[in-house]
Amino acid sequence: MTASSLTNAAATGDHALETSLASVREALSGLKFGSVSLTVHEGRVVQIDVTEKRRLVPVR
Template sequence: MSIEKVENKKSLQQEAADGETTMPTDHQATGIESHAAEPLRVVVGALAQMRYGTIQLTVHDGKVTQVDVTERQRFAG
């Protein structure tokens, strides 16, 4: 992953954590198709709340059909 992508990911996570989610409301103007809007909101919300874990997307025919969120609990040993 490039440095630019990592910085963008950190920026989106920080914005989501700060309550400044950048999820657009006008999907046609931003190029986001309407079928992708809700899964993107779910992913951004999960990133905002998660410290450790995974987010897995299931795609059928080019559309997200399922989002699985697994959060890990880490304890000091």
């Protein structure tokens, strides 16, 4: 690998990380109660599952 291709690979990895982080932030925004689960393959986030819990009756 040349220095240029290593730099491009690092930039692509950084972009993928930033994209993943933005997706996780979006999944968390507005979530009051629940969970966020990440599925990772070969070091990359490939799936985000959000489970939201809603209470229909106020808790005393």
